[in-house]
Amino acid sequence: MSDATQFDVVVIGAGAAGLFCAAQAGQRGLKVLLIDHSERIAEKIRISGGGRCNFTNRDLDPRAPQKHFVGENPNFCRSALSRYTAQQFIALVDRHGIAHHEKHKGQLFCDGPSQQIINMLLAECADGGVIHWQPCSVKSVAYSAADGGARRYQVDTSRGPVAAPNLVIATGGLSIPQLGASDFGYRIARQFDLEVIPPRPALVPLTFAGEGWAPYAGLAGLALPVQIETGAKKERMAFLEDLLFTHRGLSGPAVLQISSYWKEGTPLTIDFAPGTDVAAALGEAKARSRKRIGNELATLVPSRLADAWVDGEPALQRPINEAADRALQALAERIERWQITPAGTEGYKKAEVTAGGVDTRELSSQTMESRKQPGLHFIGEVVDVTGWLGGYNFQWAWASAFACAAAL
Numbered sequence: 001m002s003d004a005t006q007f008d009v010v011v012i013g014a015g016a017a018g019l020f021c022a023a024q025a026g027q028r029g030l031k032v033l034l035i036d037h038s039e040r041i042a043e044k045i046r047i048s049g050g051g052r053c054n055f056t057n058r059d060l061d062p063r064a065p066q067k068h069f070v071g072e073n074p075n076f077c078r079s080a081l082s083r084y085t086a087q088q089f090i091a092l093v094d095r096h097g098i099a100h101h102e103k104h105k106g107q108l109f110c111d112g113p114s115q116q117i118i119n120m121l122l123a124e125c126a127d128g129g130v131i132h133w134q135p136c137s138v139k140s141v142a143y144s145a146a147d148g149g150a151r152r153y154q155v156d157t158s159r160g161p162v163a164a165p166n167l168v169i170a171t172g173g174l175s176i177p178q179l180g181a182s183d184f185g186y187r188i189a190r191q192f193d194l195e196v197i198p199p200r201p202a203l204v205p206l207t208f209a210g211e212g213w214a215p216y217a218g219l220a221g222l223a224l225p226v227q228i229e230t231g232a233k234k235e236r237m238a239f240l241e242d243l244l245f246t247h248r249g250l251s252g253p254a255v256l257q258i259s260s261y262w263k264e265g266t267p268l269t270i271d272f273a274p275g276t277d278v279a280a281a282l283g284e285a286k287a288r289s290r291k292r293i294g295n296e297l298a299t300l301v302p303s304r305l306a307d308a309w310v311d312g313e314p315a316l317q318r319p320i321n322e323a324a325d326r327a328l329q330a331l332a333e334r335i336e337r338w339q340i341t342p343a344g345t346e347g348y349k350k351a352e353v354t355a356g357g358v359d360t361r362e363l364s365s366q367t368m369e370s371r372k373q374p375g376l377h378f379i380g381e382v383v384d385v386t387g388w389l390g391g392y393n394f395q396w397a398w399a400s401a402f403a404c405a406a407a408l
């Protein structure tokens, strides 16, 4: 094999993690080949954050990753997140003169288009002399080790064979297949006998069965702040965020966040008036008002929701001063603790990320290298580490890429 096809490291997948890892490895003096099968580079960065790339989160505490990351072992990401922090990525963004702002809950967005982050990563790759092959598909990966221990990954690509002692898999998850997502990473993991936690869509809208959902379909487009919960006791998760009614179900940040924790067949509990004692407010209205119940409820929640909640309930079609206490209590319960069981999710087409992936027990948390397959690394979303909405997934991509590159 000629020098031209011999590298120190081949990185497969030129998304967030792959670009950053290739740049870091190149800047450390390694000869790096970065391969991607898509025509366009880093499409998920381009569309992220509504086109403004929510590139990290200031609130991320690397000492407590379980606060913002989901997976079989959220503590796995502690080491990488501590060694490459949100502040370090912000410093890089600042060095490249990219203006940014904090939206809410520590979320940092570009002031301009996400393309600025892609340009920054490409400039970092250029600094490291990274060679790009794109579009280029990988046909097969083979491993051999010489008697002396010299290892070699032979990667057969649509542009010919290449070889390197180190292979980094940064091919992401399954979400948004139209942007080039593939199961390549999971297939390579299985080829080398690594366990994969079954992938599933996460940060995804939830859907509800046709007939049961019919009374709420008319609320499509309504958005309001809610408290949403799932799970019992130790597994209970709750978010205080905005919820959006859609034609098929529920979306918005509250629902995307809870979707990463929701288990099929289990209910969600939603408080449509967080921070308000609805029973007390209705009781107080009953004592002083002759308005209809729906109108009084509309002072506590949006009127479209109030109408939907009293419609079809004969006991609620009257002035509030004539309402039975029991009927008002039941109404308050349905506003504060509405229980509904999703039928499923909108799937990978609409999921921002994929939960599950390469089992973290297979990887070193220091280097992202496989424990049983020397020189084989997995970084970014392909690993069973899933962040909350709000820049956490990109920070995992940067941090895992950095940890990997530092160890090559």
Ligand code: FDA
Pocket: 012, 013, 014, 015, 016, 017, 018, 035, 036, 037, 038, 041, 042, 043, 044, 045, 047, 048, 049, 050, 053, 054, 055, 056, 136, 137, 138, 170, 171, 172, 173, 175, 176, 179, 180, 181, 182, 183, 184, 351, 352, 353, 379, 380, 381, 382, 390, 391, 392, 393, 394, 395, 397
């Ligand atoms: P990523 O998906 O970025 O890259 C994988 C690359 O591998 C792609 O370029 C793909 O073409 C390539 N590839 C796949 N299969 C291949 C194969 N067989 N051969 C060669 N190449 C292959 N996160 C966040 O923190 N803030 C945000 O604002 C958002 N916003 C957001 C919006 C939307 C609509 C989505 C879908 C996702 C987000 N995310 C996000 C999530 C974030 O985009 C995601 O977690 C990271 O991009 C993951 O980075 P990776 O590099 O691991 O995969």
